[in-house]
Amino acid sequence: MTEIRMRVNGVVESLDVEPWVSLLDALRDRLGLMGPKKGCDQGACGACTVIAGGVRINACLALAVQYAGKEITTIEGIAQDGDLHPLQAAFVRHDGFQCGYCTSGQICSAVAMLAEHAAGMPSAVTGHPRDAAAAAELSDEEIRERMSGNLCRCGAYNGIVDAIKDVAGQEAR
Structure with a gap:
């Protein structure tokens, strides 16, 4: 031990x-x-x-x-002082889960992914870091690529993307 x-x-x-x-x-x-x-x-x-x-x-x-x-x-x-983290609340608002089995991993991944994006880390979609204005917007394609290590067997991907866009301050579908 x-x-x-x-x-x-x-x-x-x-x-x-x-x-x-x-x-x-x-x-x-x-x-x-x-x-x-x-x-x-x-x-x-x-x-x-x-x-x-x-x-x-x-x-x-x-x-x-x-x-x-x-x-x-x-x-x-993730929650603070008994209040849901903004991503937890957004997952509820946008039906970002169905059975819930993957949800804890999806939310933890999304929290860290948004921090990575804010820090200017490139993705396979963005390639090399772009100018700040272009990098600020997270497209559906980029969110899907950055979250590709988290699978949802129920297929709640549209709700997950919408929840992330909501928290990132972008318009969800």
């Missing part, structure tokens, strides 16, 4: 884990956080997406010991 400490949703947690335990299993089995889901357990679906140090990651592919001393945010830590 290895003792690790990490800040999860603003709380410092101390865990004893075997070196091979995934971050997802540590969050769910050791800390009781059921938001991140074990979908494929291979990094293909995004249901386990969490934010680690401001970057979205697939928790099923990360070892818990890799994140000792790091800040981890799950869907349980």
Whole structure:
């Protein structure tokens, strides 16, 4: 066993884990956080997406010991002071979920994606960073590309895109 400490949703947690335990299993089995889901357990679906140090990651592919001393945010830590995060509220307004299984990963991914976009990180759609005015607008195509690591088996993609555009201050369909 290895003792690790990490800040999860603003709380410092101390865990004893075997070196091979995934971050997802540590969050769910050791800390009781059921938001991140074990979908494929291979990094293909995004249901386990969490934010680690401001970057979205697939928790099923990360070892818990890799994140000792790091800040981890799950869907349980997205809301502030009992109020829904703007993306959570937008997902409700725009029907960005159906069964809900992928929703926690979708929202965590969208929160980090909007921060990446605001920081000027290029995507496959934008290519090289463009001028600030052009980069400010997120097209449907760019949102879909930037969110492509998160699958929704129910097909709620239009609502997800609309929710993200709403929070980004753009007109949804």
